[in-house]
Amino acid sequence: MGKKGARFVLILVGLVYPLITAFTIFIVMAHDPEFPGMLTSSTGGSTNAAQKAANPNGLTDWEMEHGIGPITSEIKLSAIDEKMAAEGEKLFKMKCMACHKLDERYVGPPLRGVTTFRKPEFIMNMILNPSEMIQRHPIAKGLLAQYFNMMTPQGLDEQQARAVLEYLRWDFEQNNK
Numbered sequence: 330m331g332k333k334g335a336r337f338v339l340i341l342v343g344l345v346y347p348l349i350t351a352f353t354i355f356i357v358m359a360h361d362p363e364f365p366g367m368l369t370s371s372t373g374g375s376t377n378a379a380q381k382a383a384n385p386n387g388l389t390d391w392e393m394e395h396g397i398g399p400i401t402s403e404i405k406l407s408a409i410d411e412k413m414a415a416e417g418e419k420l421f422k423m424k425c426m427a428c429h430k431l432d433e434r435y436v437g438p439p440l441r442g443v444t445t446f447r448k449p450e451f452i453m454n455m456i457l458n459p460s461e462m463i464q465r466h467p468i469a470k471g472l473l474a475q476y477f478n479m480m481t482p483q484g485l486d487e488q489q490a491r492a493v494l495e496y497l498r499w500d501f502e503q504n505n506k
Contacts, residue, residue, distance in 0.1 A: 386465040396454030397461050399487060404449045409499050417496025424483040425493065431500060436478050444498050452497070455480070456490040
C-alpha cells in the first residue's frame with residue numbers, strides 16, 4: 330500500500346471511530362430518563378422520592394448498590410456449595426464464555442474476582458436483567474461505554490444465576506489459595 334492508500338485508511342479510521350462512539354453514546358442517552366427530550370423508560374414500584382432523586386436515573390440506594398432486577402433482598406452467602414458451583418461452571422461455559430473470560434478482557438470484562446467488588450445481588454441482577462441495568466444503572470452504563478457491547482439476556486432463571494455466582498465465588502477462592 331502506498332502513501333496515498335495509508336493516508337486514506339487513517340482518514341477513514343479517524344472518521345469512522347468517532348461516529349461509532351457517538352452512535353453508542355446516543356443509544357445510551359436515548360434510553361436514559363435523565364436526558365430530557367430523549368426516549369425514556371420507567372419501571373413501576375414504590376420508593377422514597379427523595380432517595381430516588383439523590384441517585385442517577387431515579388434509582389434507590391438499594392438499586393445503586395445491588396442492581397436493578399428481580400433480586401430485591403440480600404442473599405446470605407455461606408460456605409461455597411461445590412455442587413452448585415459445578416453446575417454454575419457448566420452454565421458459565423455454555424452461556425457466558427462467548428463474551429467473558431476469567432482473566433482477560435474480551436467482548437465483556439474479565440470476571441475473576443468480580444465477587445470481591447460487586448454485591449451478589451448486583452451480579453445476579455446483571456445476569457438476569459442486563460437490558461434495564463444497561464439503560465439505568467451507572468456502573469452498567471460505564472461497562473457499555475468501555476466495552477461497546479451490550480450484555481444480552483441469556484435466559485437463565487434465578488437458581489441458574491445463583492449457580493453462576495457460586496462458580497465465580499469458587500473460582501476466585503481456588504485461584505487465591
